[in-house]
Amino acid sequence: MAKSLGHSGRFRFLHHVFRNLVIPFIVVVGLQIRYLLGGVVIIERIFGVNGGGSLMVEAAFARDYFVVQACAVMFLAIVLGVKYVIDLICTALDPRRAR
């Protein structure tokens, strides 16, 4: 049907195929972010990166409860933020989801 409207092949692909195709992938990215952030803690420890993960582990060793709490809240905020953005992207790509 899209073909009968006379759009170019490129437009057809981007607008009709790709647009619907990427939604599941974006949703998976949203689910993966939790596992990725979990892995961050170990990866930063192994390669000596000074990030939130190392901060959390060092604070854990020092029994610095407030810093550990703050890090946990930070990770929580990142996960929730990413999920929110992903919801927005999905709604933009497929307006039927808005409801």
Place this chain on the structure above:
Amino acid sequence: MKLKTLMQNRAAFAGSTITVLFLVIITIGPIISPWGSGAFDFTAVPRPPSWSHPFGTDSLGRDVLARVMEGARISLMISVSGVLAAMCIGITAGLFAGYLGGWFGAIVMRIVDLFFALPAFVLALFVMVALGFGVMNVALAIMLVYLPIFARITRNTTEIVRGDAYVHAAQVMGQSTPRLLFRESLPNISAPILVQASIAVAFGIVIEGGLSFIGLGVQPPAPSLGVIMADGQEYFRRAPWVLTTTGLTKTTALLALNILGDGLRDLADPRLKARDA
């Protein structure tokens, strides 16, 4: 589920065979091994794999194979006990939340959502800091990570079977709610829970390994897969076999448990089976 059906599925067969083999090795291995997991031998400071030390020795001359077998047992024990505890509490909460619904179900599910938002490893780390380091608390951390998963699966499946005829029949017969849930509903929804359990044990080993690796879990000199890997990582250039053999052992165990989980899933849901053939 009959044993014969299990054996006919290739994935389930392979997974369960390797898992059982692994269990046998880590159970009788430390007994028949000539080396103790903590016995030092300073004349054999790090030696590459040989016939007397199949996995080589570490920087203190301890036999790596003996340590891996002992460590795998501790890792598996922690993971299994954590997952079992998560199943007990999670399934109970999920059954009641799914069957009763209402405000009770809503409260349970909001708590579950809260746990779901935290990355698994961050949650585990948080628990370790709050409760202190040690074997018992690693199991507790794994329990907290898997509790929401079991609760959610059980709730969703319970909601599906809530309208089934046998549930109504049990209601009419006047069975008490707990009896109805555990004797009638649970056997019918056990398949997805079992699948999740076998995968959860695998990832429980990963969480335990990660916590011990960064030094927050099992404390050396007690071996666990994570402790041995952290030890081997320090002198990887000099003795690469310590980290490599331990890592390969862990990979094999996780692969077997995952294949077993996949096989069980295929058996539990025949619609997916076509893909396997």
